[in-house]
Amino acid sequence: MGNLVLFSELRRRLVEHLDLMSRIAAEGDGASALSMARQEVPRLVAALRVLVDEHQPDENGCCKKCRRGPIWRRVSSPCRMLLNVHLAAEAATATTQERACWRPKRHRA
């Protein structure tokens, strides 16, 4: 199996699994959501910890993993991975709150 095929397959499986977890969390009954959460949250936390451990700041505050380009062009900036994770978590929270607060519109008689 070539690298591209392996990468694509691993990515596809992960995306499908994440989609399934999202559907169960949003649409599944309470027992299914609780069961899924108990099984999957520790796995998600472990996966995020791997990313956090990989993205450490250097002595100048640049992420060792995210920096690219020649050393004279590098500027101190927050880690792109950490920013993306925070933005995604905020977006998911907003979506969840919208769903929790959503009420069907009442039709006037």
Ligand SMILES: [Zn+2]
């Ligand atoms: Zn980084």
